[in-house]
Amino acid sequence: MITHIVLFKLKDRSSRSAGEARDVLLGMRGKIPQLRYLEVGVDILHSGRSFDIALITKFDSLEELQAYQAHPVHVEVAKYMTSVRKFAVAVDYESG
Template sequence: MIRHIVCWKLAATDAVTKSEHAAEIARQMNELPALIPEILSLQVGENVLFPEVNWDVVLIADFDDAEALERYSVHPEHQRVGKYIGEVREDRVAVDIEL
């Protein structure tokens, strides 16, 4: 099993806009498990502590294997959500671990 962990630093500088963008990322990402069968589990959360040093949003998703993660990565629905995230993020970091 592969756990895919992604953190985003959002581009907005004011807390209200940043929170709105984080909520929209969560809303769109939470639609994906019903649309992409490779997703075994998915959690999205907005940072709640230490905003001056922590990243703003995290995604934790599980997949059967690397091939399932790759199919998810190129799926049109994932690409659609990724386009939105690309418009509101400043930076991205990811780690994929084997469980």
């Protein structure tokens, strides 16, 4: 299994903006066959080193992750997130 985690810092760090971005990310649920697990969390501590949103997804294989990244639903979500984010980091790893 492959776990894909993305952390986002938003341009507008308000609760409203974070909630909207969370809803857009959660909107992928059930629309992308390769997506085995989807979790989205909004930061509650708001410390200096905090990111605003965490996206955690899981896939059966690297090929499934690549198919997800090219899926039209993900492409539209990625466009939205690019427009609202200030910065993002990601990690992809093999998991049990």
